[in-house]
Amino acid sequence: MAIPMIELDRVAKHYGDQAAVADVSFDIEKGEFIALMGPSGCGKTTTLRMIAGLDQPTSGEIRLWGRRLNEDAPWERDAPLVWQSYALFPFLSVRKNVEFGLKQRGLPAAERRRKADEWMERLGIAGFAERGVDQLSGGQRQRVALARALALEPEMLLLDEPLSALDPHLRVRMQSELVRLHRELGITFICVTHSHSEAFAMADRVVIMNEGRVQQVGAPRDIYRRAANRFVAEFVGGNNLFAGTASSAGTRLRVDGPFGTALAPRPAEFTFQDGDAVTLVVAADRIELAPAPMGADNEVEGRVVTLDFVGSSVTVFLETAGGAELRIQQSLSQIENTPLSPGQTITARWSQDVGFFLSS
Amino acid sequence: MAALRRILLIAYTALLFAFIFAPIVSTIVFSFNADRFPSLPWGGFSLQWYAAIFNDATIQRGLVNSLIVAGVTCVIATFLGFSAAYIDYRYRFLGKSVYLALAALPPTVPVVILGVALLTFEGRIGLSGTLTGIIVGHVVLSTPFAMALVRMRLADLDPDIERAAWNLGATPWATMFGVIVPFCLPAIFAAIFLTAAVSFDEFMIAWFVSGVNETLPVRVLAMLQGQVSPRINAIGAIVFAVSITLIVFAQVLLGSIAGRAARRKG
Structure with a gap:
């Protein structure tokens, strides 16, 4: 080399x-x-x-x-x-x-x-x-x-x-x-x-x-x-860090925490035992909003706390029943047809493939 | 109201200047007086006292000595003052505040004491009674002024500038002569003029140390002890002209520094 x-x-x-x-x-x-x-x-x-x-x-x-x-x-x-x-x-x-x-x-x-x-x-x-x-x-x-x-x-x-x-x-x-x-x-x-x-x-x-x-x-x-x-996940911004407890779910890992329940791919670099405390990272722009749950995995219901507009993008802050905070970043055009106002309950969801775990 | 205050302020300032400069102005005026005694009415315009002092060998020698001493002193004092100020700008070290206090000390010591001390010390090392001896004394006295002027200038120099020069390939030596010295040049010239003025006017140290090599102020006192002559007025006028010229030069240079610093901040 x-x-x-x-x-x-x-x-x-x-x-x-x-x-x-x-x-x-x-x-x-x-x-x-x-x-x-x-x-x-x-x-x-x-x-x-x-x-x-x-x-x-x-x-x-x-x-x-x-x-x-x-x-x-x-x-x-x-x-x-x-x-x-x-x-x-x-x-x-x-x-x-x-x-x-x-x-x-x-x-x-x-x-x-x-x-x-x-x-x-x-x-x-x-x-x-x-x-x-x-x-x-x-x-x-x-x-x-x-x-x-x-x-x-x-x-x-x-x-x-x-x-x-x-x-x-x-x-x-x-x-x-x-x-x-x-x-x-x-x-x-x-x-x-x-x-x-x-x-x-x-x-x-x-x-x-x-x-x-x-x-x-x-x-x-x-x-x-x-x-x-x-540190990096928090410093670069735009990430959700979900704390929870791990359990096996086939090829995936299941996390239960104050935010709700989610599935994500098993990390290749390290292993978790059932019951270990883990942190799941989901990018804010990979989360979608829907008016109501559709009964699929990785759906979280939350109350809109506030909306933050920067240029043509908007960050929606949700609070779940368990007290966890979610941030969802969407372009203005994506949410045009979704009525959003503080206090309203809405569903956030994301694909099982986009989340990943922090090593410690 | 504001107009009244303005008028009062101007009148007050004018009075103050009149008070300060009246003796000097009368000295200058009477140096051109044809009469023997400085009294009114004026006896007519005359250059005889100037002619007299330029024919007096002791006064001439005093003037030459003063010019030599001031000329050498201002160069050495400015060099030392610049070096001391640069050390302060560039380095941080233990006891730096002590270093600065000591460097600024000499003008705060009563000159009589400085004069006696120099006489004793220079007597031992064989410098007493020489022009070199006077120069040493004047350098001690005037270096802190030079240091203060250069420090004031260096305080406006971005500390990154020197490193920026190194970063562009300038050795510390090239940086000194290509960046630091050119930047300090107005302050360096101001320091040269100011230290020359300090030395040219200085009496006490010169009186203690000079011996037979009298400087002009020492000669003036010797003359005053003998008789009061209108020649004193002529000498006074010349000394004043030289000093005020040096001070004005220094002031103009400092003004240009302050002006530029203000523009940069503004």
Whole structure:
């Protein structure tokens, strides 16, 4: 098997007796768009900074093409970073900012100028070339930060919360622009974000972290459809976690709990005894609504607590007689013919194949 | 009501300035007076006192000494002040608050004590009575001003900037000269002007340490002890012109820093 481009091998970073990163291992292939995602304080930014060499791992090894990278100084690495604060040089013009890295590499002035022009053009900031960076808007600064990093023509680009400081409509535009740049350049992008929508929209693979550890690595779809543990299932959102007691039901497992009763496929990776406490996960968008039960399996009756409209999708919150809460996500058109108002009783149902169990 | 308050405020400010500057203005006015004694009515315009001081070898030597001392002091003090401020910006270490307090201490020590201490110490190491000795004293006194100015500037520098430069391939050395120093340049120039002004005006340390190498303020006092001459007025006018020029330069540079910082925050 070929060597991956970047390997993080049991990397940890301690500040005193605080572990910012406790134990992180994953690989990154050339040309991938990787998103590091997690709640604040999960160690994602520290991990990124260790790849850039701005923080030193306390233990473990970071390798680039199989070569240990730990001791390389940040200025010896080829891993330009787009900072959350942009960190543009305030006393330099846009052009000088973009040329900065090229100048450090000793490129002659004419070539620096040519490359800076090319990247400013590409990112749509050529019109501001001679302006000072404090005369630019947030979106323009972002582009300068990108041009400054990409002008080095690196084999990877690091991005720290690149969209967090932009207003919503700019964010969506920049998001698609990042995806386009990644596709055109073919280099590795490693992007730290706390936003699911950003991570899942842009990345080929997402690394979900919590409390300094990797919780799951996978393609966005896999993470949504098959959370590895309770943290991921809750963090990515849009999931129902049903607590209950397991019992055998042929090829399937039956769960009884406050939410009612449901059947789901037996997990392949682990076994349950009858009577074990289990957690069944059912994605909110895999549940349908019906005015009344039809007498099939996996039907739960509940009272509508509230409705939450976001764009053209609606999340319905139900409460069962047993006190469990269900969330059901539907598009507005799907529920057009179903009368829904708080207090009303309604039936939720889902296929036996869509639920899965958490390992602990 | 608001208009009245405004008028009162302007009048009050004008009076305050008149009070502060009256002695200086009278010094300047009488330095051009043809009469021997500074009294009204004015005896007519004359440059004779200026001519007199430029023909007085001791005053000339005092002026040259003062300029040498101020010129060397401002460079050394600004370099040390910049270094001290950068250490504060860049590093966190045990005893940092003690370090900062000590670095800012010299101007809070009464200058007489500083002067005596320097005399005793420099006497032992053979620096007393030399221009170098005066420079050492003035560097001690003015470095904290330079540090304060540079620190003020560095407080506006995003801590990520330096790391961003490393990240783009700049060594710490290249970062210092390509990022930190250019960013601090207005504060550095302000510090050069301010420390030069502090040194140029300073009397007490120079008086203790100078010996035969008198600076201009020391020479002025020596002259005053002898006789009251209108030449003093002429010297005073020149010293004032030099000092106020240095201070105004420093102030303009600081104003441009503050203005830019305000725009960035605004």
